[in-house]
Amino acid sequence: MKTYPEDLFESIEFDLVKQAVSKRAVTERARERIQGLKPSSDFTLTTGDLQEVHEILGLYQSDFAVPALAAEDIKPFLLRLKIQGATLEGEDFLVIKSMIESFNRVHYFFKQHAMRTPSIQDKFAHLAPNKEVPNEIDRVLDRRGIVKTSASAELGKIRATLTKKRAAADRIFYRAVKKYQGAGVLADTQESVHDNKRVLAIEGAFKGQVNGVFHGSSAKATIFFVEPSETLEINNEITLLEEEEKREVTRILRLLTAFVAGYREVLRDFSTALYQIDFVNAKALYALDEEACLPQLVDRPHIALIKAINPVLRDFHKAKKKPVVPLDIQLDTRTRILVISGPNAGGKSITLKTVGLLQLMLQSGLLVTVHPDSTMGWFNGIMADIGDAQSIENELSTYSSKLNKMKYFLNAAYDKTLVLIDEFGSGSDPDLGSSMAQVFLRALNESKTYGVMTTHYNSIKALAGDLPRVENGSMQFNSTDLTPEFKLNQGVPGSSYTYEVAQQVGVDKRLIDEARNLLNESTVAVDRLLVGIQKEKNQLAHQRAQLASRLTELELLKEKQDLKIAQLEDKVRRQSAMNEQQNAMITWGKKFQGLVNEYAEQRNKKGKDEVVGRFKVYAGERANQTQEERQVKKSHYEKQQEKKIKKLTSAPVKIGDRVKLIGSRQPGEIIEIKKDQFLLAIGALTTWATRDKFIPAESLHGDQGTPKGKARGGVKEPEVENAVVATAPKSKQEAVAEKKKAKKSGKNSPNTAKTTQKEGKIVENKAKAKKPKPRKSVPKGPEKSPKEKLNEVAGSKPLKTTPPKKMTGKKKPDDLTPERRAQLEQPLKKVASPATKEAQAPRDTTDADLEKLKAFFGKR
Known part of the structure; x- marks a missing residue:
């Protein structure tokens, strides 16, 4: 991707973002790669990098943290492993072991979350965890990197002999100390250690009275250090054994080096994979801290930022506890160039820098601080003219520098270029600079380039209103208390509020009026017009916000009323169905009661058979009618459920919403959305599903079933087996x-x-x-x-x-009342x-x- 000028990253503060990201990396290789980040024009490659960061960010947002990564680089050890007969030190093996164990943990972690990290899986597809090398290192070395006594039988034998010899030497030396202490020839310190041997500290006056080997003296030659003759022989034996120990340790380390060298290619792949994970993980951690996300991407020049935040500005204001106003801006085929005007310190330059910084971050593989519904496209070049670029060394003035940059823009800009120009037309005589700026603006518009420019010149604002695909914009300003609001109004030019700001800071009103008189009347009229437009714009925005709020309230009220009406209609329908069923039951009950009475009145078999025949006909008719009623009721319920489910499966959802699959009672959560596929976390499992397969968790029963004996929205029929009947x-x-x-x-x-x-x-x-x-x-x-x-x-x-039994009370059976x-x-x-x-x-x-x-x- 082409960028201009050389200090673009510094002027737009992209270098500060890279520093912040690199601080979150563990390995030096990852930090170096982050510091070398540059925007790419390769849409496919960079979107793949963004997807990797997005996947790891999703894990962090779901409270799954990437395991700790090994920090030390093993590249120097890999180079030594290539040398035939080379031997690594014990500490070197500990570094290699730490790296392998780190890889094993990371490999297992991403294997657990394979469904949520498909892009990351490519880094591990050809690799498998390794336990052989760590196990062998553990067998040979302890936690300090020292060869274990159990590493070989020979080493165990040597160290056992050494332990005995050292104990014997200590006993002999202790006797020598007692001997010379009694003779009064030892200094106050009595003993010391030289060349790993214990020696006696002899007073200078008695140095000739002690037999042994001289090892040196103190700085003032008042104390002489002598190895007593009693320990010479055993110390020599110890020295020989220590040499044997070193040779055996070296032999063991050489064997271990040869063993590890057989896995050199595996170790290289492990190290590369960890460094790549560290690189992506640092970007994900930065995105997590800065609340960045992956916007909608298109492979063409396009900018539609919603609630965009400049991360550098936010970090700067965070220390001062000052809020940052989000930015909404759009550049597309209808509006390719936006000319922003307004007062100084109103946020024009910050708006321009925010657009450029976020575009550089995105095309460098970093997530951006915007709303997820934002849409960002791709550019093949980003050029900027920001700040004062005068140079004493090259004898360039501010205006000369601007002209040189403008010349480059005109030669290099085309329909896939983003141009950012701060203080467009400044640096020279206002009239002359303004006329040149108008010419440049026409030329850039003809090249179909995209751009954001800031200016104070009314002539440029007027031209922006006339040119196709060019639009004015202004930074919102509170004309009452004369304070900037740092909000961009796209489509309306802004005033510089020169006299208003001067009046606020206390400039004499007489001087302000005199300055007004010096200006061309048309210029003053234009400025007044812009101020008036700005006020009307603010009033309209306020009214629009009130109307939107009222509309939301009315829509909510309408939904509540519709729900009440639906509930009442359902209640009336259920009551009507219940009444119809009860009436039908009464009618049929009377018919059957009549048959029962008629059957009882019949005195011959023929009459009774005729009654039974009619009963069977009526019973069959009633059974058919009941079955039809149930079928109609079931069909109506199914249609109602289909409508409910269709409505629920078409409702908008977002990451974090609680849902459940149709046919399931287990609630889950949406953890990722990829086009028309939704990744659901249900318990310990994850699954991809289309939108028509799940509904909000609080809406319906997941199984869509109906309890036995009850039809939702209908009448519950009594169950014959549980009823008591006449x-x-x-x-x-x-x-x-x-x-x-x-x-x-x-x-x-x-x-x-x-x-x-x-x-x-x-x-x-x-x-x-x-x-x-x-x-x-x-x-x-x-x-x-x-x-x-x-x-x-x-x-x-x-x-x-039944005849009563013997009565125990005074009342007899004949004493019953007439009613009873x-x-x-x-x-x-x-x-x-x-x-x-x-x-x-x-x-x-x-x-x-x-x-x-x-x-x-x-x-x-």
Whole structure:
């Protein structure tokens, strides 16, 4: 990629960004590579680098940190391993071992997160962890890099002998110290160590009285150091053994070096992979700290920044606890060049630098500090004229330097170039400089280059409004308190607020008025017009924000009202369905009740058979109607669910949203979005899914199922097996058998829901079923015939009371009240549960009753 001038990185402060990134690298190779970062015009290559950084950043954002990397470079050791017969030191092997273990940890880490880091996997695809080299190094060396005694049998033998000899030498030397101490010839220090040997410290006056080998004296020759003759022989033996130990250690290290040399290519690949991971990891850590992200990318010149932040400016303001105002700016085929005007210190130059810096960062493989919805394209060249470039050495003035740069721009700029010019047209006579700037602006526009320029000249603002593909912009300024707001208004030129700022700082009003009079009236009018436009722009922006806020409130209110209406409609529909079902049940119940009564009145078999035949016809019709109702209800529910799911699967989502797959109850989280694919983390697993495969976690049940016996949005139908219905009275034997069966069933299924009959309605007791109490056994009696049962159902016979047992109270059976006697003599048409102690009012026949009656007639 072509960049100009040579100090572009410094003037746009890209070098400060590279320094910040390099501080987060561990290896020297990675730091050097970061410092050498340059923007690339290769879209495919650089987007691959950006994707790697994006993947590791995603891990950090999900609280997964890359394992610690080995910092020391093993390149010098790899060069020595190439030399035949070379021997590495113990510390060298520890560095190699640390590097291999670091690679093994990193390899395992990215293998665990392979689904989330497909680009990183390419760095490890051809490599496998290595345990042989670390294990062999551990076998030979201890943690300090010293060869272990167990490394070889010979070394163990030598060191065992050395230990004994040294202990013996210490005993002999100690006796010599006692001897000469008693003779009074030792100095206060008594002993010292020279050449790894213990020596006696002899006073200078007695140096001739001690036999041994002289090893030197103190600085003033007052103390002489003598190895006593008693230890000479054993010390010589120790010296010979130490030489043997060194030779054996060297032999072992040479063997270990040869072993490791066999893995030299593997070690080189490991080191390269770690350095590359360190390089990418440093960029990801910088992105994490600066809240940078990967924007939408296009392979053409394009800039659409949303909430862009200059990271250098933010770091500078962070120390002062000052906020940074985000930037929104757009350059595309409709607006290729933006001319920004406004007051000094209003943010024009920062805006220009921010655009250039973020583009350099992106094309160098760094994530940028913008909103993820931003779109950034690719340029083949970035050129800038920022700051004062006058040179004493080259005898160039500020304006000469600007002219030289402008000449270069005109020769080199084309439709894939980004040009940044600060203070366009300045450095010379305002009128002459302005006219030259107008010519340059026309030429740059004809070359179809992209650019951002800042200026104070009204003539350039006017030209920008006339030229196609060129647009004015201004930095927002608070005209009330005369303070900059650092917001870019694209599409409107800005005033420099020269006189307003002068008035604020305290310049005499008389001087300001005099300056106004010196100006051309048209110039003053233009400046006033710009100030007025700026005020109107600010007012419109404020009104637009209010309208947007109100519109959001109204939309939210409308959604709430729509939801209430939908809930009410659903409630009305369910109530209507319930009413229709109840009416149908009442109608059918009356029909079947009539059949029951008619059956009871028949006195011959033919009549009864005719009633049974009609019953079967009615029962079949009712069954078909019930099935159709259920099918319609099910179809309606399925359609409603399809609509709900379609709406939920089309709702916008973003990274971090909690969702769950359709058909699953396990919630998960969106951790990455790649075009139309979404990476979901569900528990310890990750999976890619399209948008139509998952819904928000708080919306519907993941399985989309319907509880048994209940249709959502419909009416719950009573379950026949759990309902208590009116039926013919049973014989004592049947009652006892049913009680035993119920008791047994209650033991086997203690959690089965109970049902009780109350006021003619079936009520489901949803509390946990308690264990039924044991009931007293009832003596069996003769089983009643179907005719007797039918008579009881139809009420053809009055209820007979059992003769009372011996009364213990004063009241006798004949003392019953008339009401009680009438109640007992009343024919029993419907019999409730045996557990019911009080008489109950008649109720309408239900579907469950029909099933019971159908079973009853079927026996016959």
